[in-house]
Amino acid sequence: MPESLRGKAAIVGAADTEVGVVPHLGPTRLCVEAILGALEDAGLSKDDVDGLVTCNSIAEPCTYHAEAIAEYLQIFPRYCVSVATGGGTTFTALHQAAAAIATGLCNTVVVAMADSLRSRVSRERAVAMQASTGHPQFEAPWGAPVSASYALIARAHMHEYGTTPEQLAAVAVSTRAHAARNPAAQMRTPITIDDVLNSRMIADPLHLLDCSLISDGGAAVVLTSAERASDLRRRPVYLLGAGEGHGHEHISQARSLTTSAAVDSGRRAYRMAGMGPADVDFANLYDCFTPVVLILLEDLGFCAKGEGGAFVEAGHIAPDGRLPVNTHGGLLSHCHPGHPGAMFALTEAVRQVQGNGGERQLARAELGLVHGQGGVMSSHCTLILGRERTA
């Protein structure tokens, strides 16, 4: 009964920590600060929390991560789990937390994620950690970083659909234009297509500026039942649709290099919400590398297959475009601390739907779509968030 989750849960609080280069706070502290910030935003106390979801930290790994955070806070939840499906982590966690609320397992869940990839993990270890998504026998021995795996996707898209390096670069340029309006973003100086194409080649055809940042930071949201949400201080942001799709883990096993299981996650989320891509006002899409955005725009139905490059080049995902994408600046320009990366796409979507976007508030933000993907286009989760409980 996938329809059963529509409007059952709402996000009632959200907070980001300082992001970017934050050497003075470790990942546990960042996680705790994010939780306290989100609870304050919601007007709730820690004792209102009966569910906690975290993701493990690379910099400070801890087998019982969520339990450790609960212990630190001295809360004693009924539902407590740490998750890790890479970039898909955030939204699969939200999906499952909403299900936990809908089935009465718990009532108020905090989803909190933080890490310190920039300041507390060596660049070599961060690269090796990312590459560990490769198959240990049939991929990892070739020594390629994760950027090269995404480059394989980019190259295939270029070959199949005539996508150009300029079109890939246009994703980075547009995302930076959004970040320029976000005082919290790690990288805010506007860039041009030429800046991207002239930046160092990392793994053909991906240049340095086609790749996301390596950052510190954390974020948290508070999710509760729609009933509880109605009398809290913030305007509730309802979860109207959620869907997952899982196509493979290893890129060499992908059934297609240019079409992902985002097709499935999107279809499931739209169906639950009772709406389609044309209804969506903005989309915050996982942008670890520029080609991912093109493929997600296509697979989520915002443009036809193969037309992602032209869609972006026409300015449609820019701040004044028809579908603003990554209004906070995304992983490319806002921050990317690893597993927690997609959290900031979520907290930004919450702010936009609430109308709290500050100088970057969109004119229309009643319905937002957020999408996370992990591995190499492997695990996908799409969420649709709205201002009204019944859309």
Add this chain to the structure above:
Amino acid sequence: MSDAPGRLVPVPTAETAEFWDACRRHELVLQRCHGCGQVQFYPRVLCGGCGSRELGWARASGRGVVKSFSIVRRPVSPAYASDGPYALLLVELEEGPTMMSTLTGCEPGRAFVGMPVTVAFDDWPEGVTMPRFRPA
């Protein structure tokens, strides 16, 4: 040759030992399902198509085409950097499955999608033989 950290060496499992043993003999082998005839890679205990556990091994032609590639300039560790940039490949084998590998026998810049390639075994001093591909 850099000593630490070294290259990541595949550690065979019960399912994959036959594949790596064949590589050591400079033969490329693939699993074939006795039930439905599907050829698969990587080796598994069951057929990914029909679920049968009745699988055998068949020698592959070693021929394929480049499905996609990237030229790696910043590998995961210095152990991979000694020969300079190299082309990472996805090779679609003549028998159907896709395999990740690297290009040998020509400059990495010569790689292209659709390039016909053939297997070329590389005996690593670490004691494993890796199936690479060269222009056909």
